[in-house]
Amino acid sequence: MEKSNDGLRVVLFPLPIQGCINPMIQLAKILRSRGFSITVIHTRFNAPKASSHPLFTFLEIPDGLSETEKRTDDKTFLFTLLNQRCEAPFHDCLAKLLVSSDSETQRISCLIHDSGWTFTPSVTKSLKLPRLVLSTYTVSFFLNHFALPKLRHEASQDSEQDDLVQEFPPLRENDLVRLLKEKREYLEPYLNMMLEATKSSSGIIFMSCEELNQDSLPKAREDFKVPIYAIEPSFSNFPASSSSLFTQDETCIPWLDKQEDKSVIYVSFGSLATMTGPELIEIACGLRNSGQQFLLVVRVGLVKGTEWNEVIPEELKATLNEKGKIVKWAPQQEVLKHRAIGGFLTHNGWNSVVESVCEGVPMVCLPFIWDQFLNARLVSGVWRVGLHLEHRIERNEIESSIRSLFFGNEGEAIRERMRLLQEKVGRSVKENGSASRALESLIDHISSF
Template sequence: MTPPPAPTMAAHSNAVHGGRRQHVLLFPLPYQGHINPMFRLAGLLHAHGFAITVLHTQFNAPDPARHPDYRFVPVPVPDGSPVPVAIEDVVAQILELGVACEAAFRDRLASVLDEYSRDAVACLVADTHLLPIFEVAARLSVPTLALRTGSAACCACLLAYPMLFEKSYLPVQESQRDMPVTELPPYRVRIGEDDGGLRLVRELISRAMPAVKTSSGLILNTFDSLERRELEGLRRGLAVPVFDIGPLHKLSPAVESSLLLPDRSCLEWLDAFPPESVLYVSFGSVACMSPRDLVETAWGIAGSGVPFLWVVRPGMVNGSADDHRFPEGFEAATRERGKVVAWAPQEEALRHRAVGGFWTHCGWNSTAESVCEGVPMLCRPSFGDQMGNARYVEHVWRVGLEVGGDLERGRVEAAIRRLMTDEDGAETRARAGEVKKAAAKCTGEAGSSRLAFDKLITHMMSL
């Protein structure tokens, strides 16, 4: 094992214990939406004096050159182990990935502890989906904090899964479609995974929730004014401390953790448009769409007449092997008011004065970033926690509108106009501005998120 890099001077000395600089070990789930908040947390901890060691799989491995102050320890996965590539396989592969890297993680963790000495390691922070990592750390007497990269509402829903089965909300029956889940407002019954998919989701939750309940604490990338009721419920229901220290991208130094190279030319392109006139469209790093849906979306965007910046990443369209997937005539029809890129610097795009709406898959990172910039959303959830996030966006926070049902160009066109030019959109935009101010207050000096982070540091040093 290579020696750790020499410590750098940190902004604070919070992480010095007994005259020795403390180390925090981190293990992210290797997906973009999980890597980003973990590295934001790493940036915060490093700024407060901790030395950072990142343990990681080869799949979606971080680039050490982007983080010269951190140490990286690869955890090899045996040949033949799954490599997550598609939505329909994600849950099964997450389950298998944790098991596959368990033995190698145990060896790597033991080596790190021998090298640093156990007293020099404050704790491990691991993604809650990696239960075997928590079990290995417990056997080696390393206190572990659980990082949930979704919302507090999503975490509460996962904790309630046994109740959902007990009260026959799950498995879902067609006759129950849109039935309110009275124990978990504002959730309702949605037709989702088939029996096989539901079994895998249930298994994933049965592993993730013990990781939370047996951890030394739960870290959530959210903030009090957005999810106060949900956070209070979690604190009542869990025997471990809960730290709401988000949105992390507003608290942490900027980091380069994108797995795709963003096309920064789109920011200059946005400069040519009036304030709040451009629709930013991105469905995240994993969600996919059919070729038909791409065609209907394209013509709906074209028909709306609204300027747009659209992220169409490689592999986003099922069954398409090239990057020229748009219907004939689309590019000519939108050339003066549209730009398509393979990936965008999303946080900066949402901050740009020209962006007035965000058509999103409602992954939690995208939702939180949009909320913080006061950008109203069109929601097109695909899977997982995205469904619940969209429900909260429209019905609780009232900062967006859902695009439900089959995609059809006329409905897409109407939804875009409703958000960007109609009275409904103006009301939604005003509400988004209010939530932006609340987020800024939570992340400002003496805000709830900063106070929660201070409590987290104190807690980590006491473990």
């Protein structure tokens, strides 16, 4: 297999946010291990660190974003701007790459781009290059989220109902209101372009597996009518730490080494979520009151308008330091693998959810934005391998959830279900497992262009 791919080059184009860069670079590592040469085209904004990947070729294109635009909270607006301003630079970069490629030794097989890039169909059609889409969402969210503009028009903005959203299970009405609360005037045209770009592609790659998407994969194949490859958790042998946009605090690993097995709650809310100072204090107090050892990630920018964690009073910090450790960023996959980790208080980004399942770590769910609301419902209501805080950032709720997860019958049942799900998903990457078969089919597909 590797020999047959010698001389084939794959061009990858990640969307410039952490949760999209990590899976794309991990996919690049997988393809490189199977004999493909790799070129990554990326924006100047949030550029991946090329020196961490000496076996890849990196090509930077201008994105035209101002400093103010880079800091916007409306990610749909940001992605719309990126698509408008990157089309011409990307076309020129890819065209030059195709011209300079030696047909004997470096034939470019295809482009693989994040689903958030919507201008790519016209570019690749003009250059006669096959194109595949990488989705960093779970299949069910990607399949149904194109209906969100319609659902927004129908939803009551005051709804706190726990009723199921029939068109978008297992979302609840109160999840939908939170998901759509931001002003999203760009959402409908952006999603329409994304849908068309996906349907006209040569295939979709999902960083997921059949075991986590048994109901939605058949429907996705029917709706999109292109080959679909659910290859995760094949990434587990290719850590994401080397593609982190943040400097990781490696001191948390020796600190974990000193803790007892399954005694630590790991707390991290990803690269995009923001909260208020009082909310961070509630979380900190909940951790302290639980009596459980904890590793808390407070990302720079997590609390807007602050340098770091100065909103936490010094007296509270002193008591926190007795039971836990606070860092700016952590090597998450390494942390979740550690024997000392017994639970994960998480924002439920899809990468974090899959990493947690792969390591058998039960979760406390506190989603903030976008697909995180659906992921949290999968974790807590469908797979039942975690507890849901139901959007309440209150110290008593956090304390109670942590205690329930670590002690008592409910926590024991959750840990057992997580153990079984971990085994089920783990089998998918073994020979003849669903993710393993999907990866082999993807390799064959890319090699056939």
